[in-house]
Amino acid sequence: xxxxxxxxxxxxxxxxxxxxxxxxxxxxxxxxxxxxxxxxxxxxxxxxxxxxxxxxxxxxxxxxxxxxxxxxxxxxxxxxxxxxxxxxxxxxxxxxxxxxxxxxxxxxxxxxxxxxxxxxxxxxxxxxxxxxxxxxxxxxxxxxxxxxxxxxxxxxxxxxxxxxxxxxxxxxxxxxxxxxxxxxxxxxxxxxxxxxxxxxxxxxxxxxxxxxxxxxxxxxxxxxxxxxxxxxxxxxxxxxxxxxxxxxxxxxxxxxxxxxxxxxx
Numbered sequence: 001x002x003x004x005x006x007x008x009x010x011x012x013x014x015x016x017x018x019x020x021x022x023x024x025x026x027x028x029x030x031x032x033x034x035x036x037x038x039x040x041x042x043x044x045x046x047x048x049x050x051x052x053x054x055x056x057x058x059x060x061x062x063x064x065x066x067x068x069x070x071x072x073x074x075x076x077x078x079x080x081x082x083x084x085x086x087x088x089x090x091x092x093x094x095x096x097x098x099x100x101x102x103x104x105x106x107x108x109x110x111x112x113x114x115x116x117x118x119x120x121x122x123x124x125x126x127x128x129x130x131x132x133x134x135x136x137x138x139x140x141x142x143x144x145x146x147x148x149x150x151x152x153x154x155x156x157x158x159x160x161x162x163x164x165x166x167x168x169x170x171x172x173x174x175x176x177x178x179x180x181x182x183x184x185x186x187x188x189x190x191x192x193x194x195x196x197x198x199x200x201x202x203x204x205x206x207x208x209x210x211x212x213x214x215x216x217x218x219x220x221x222x223x224x225x226x227x228x229x230x231x232x233x234x235x236x237x238x239x240x241x242x243x244x245x246x247x248x249x250x251x252x253x254x255x256x257x258x259x260x261x262x263x264x265x
Contacts, residue, residue: 045227047175049263053182057263060181060188061255063152064207067187068248072149076156077205080145080191083111084203093126095160095195100167106133107193108158112144142176143188153185156205160193161239163201168236171217174229174262177208190234194243204246209255212238212247217258221265229265 087110097103113119121134143155159169194201216238221230
């Protein structure tokens with residue numbers, strides 16, 4: 001293969017390509033691989049955008065800018081930060097888990113999980129250094145933290161970044177994000193938690209349309225089902241940069257171009 005999702009298959013790009021495939025994982029590819037090799041009829045359906053929905057969708061970068069400039073943004077960041085502070089010790093313990101997927105799911109559940117009993121079981125297992133953690137499945141939702149304000153409906157995806165490791169976090173299902181942003185008042189954000197070996201380095205609440213984040217967003221159509229626009233990843237170095245130096249700027253022209261790209265997939 002000469003080119004993968006716009007990245008040339010050359011030695012200079014091997015590290016970037018490896019990070020992409022590492023984050024997808026075997027399980028994430030298996031069903032799509034079976035479908036592709038056996039010509040199985042695809043399941044699911046691409047999100048179909050109406051004329052009204054398109055107008056709302058393409059106004060979403062403006063909504064994001066308005067939200068970031070509002071007191072609601074400060075409130076949301078404060079709520080998430082208070083959860084991180086509350087479970088700081090447990091987050092640092094979970095950061096020692098080697099399996100990147102389990103580690104991320106555990107930390108994200110500590111911060112945004114809704115089942116208090118399950119969260120307490122996870123905390124007890126971490127504190128006792130038990131080998132087996134409680135079995136649980138995270139809902140396959142767009143975001144981890146849902147918050148409704150008077151003027152905005154927000155979904156926030158919580159992502160953990162171990163600062164000494166290189167990895168590309170999974171982002172969002174493209175059809176789901178298009179469907180969500182085609183509804184009035186909707187805003188989608190990422191909440192990045194940067195973790196060093198002994199401390200929480202920083203927390204950042206950021207729009208999906210932030211200029212650097214948009215530039216580091218990789219669309220993965222290659223392994224998607226034929227009735228899907230695919231999914232996205234974020235380059236780890238972009239996340240690390242934003243954690244170290246938070247920025248909230250949104251380039252509306254770039255955001256419009258990006259949305260057009262997603263719609264046309």
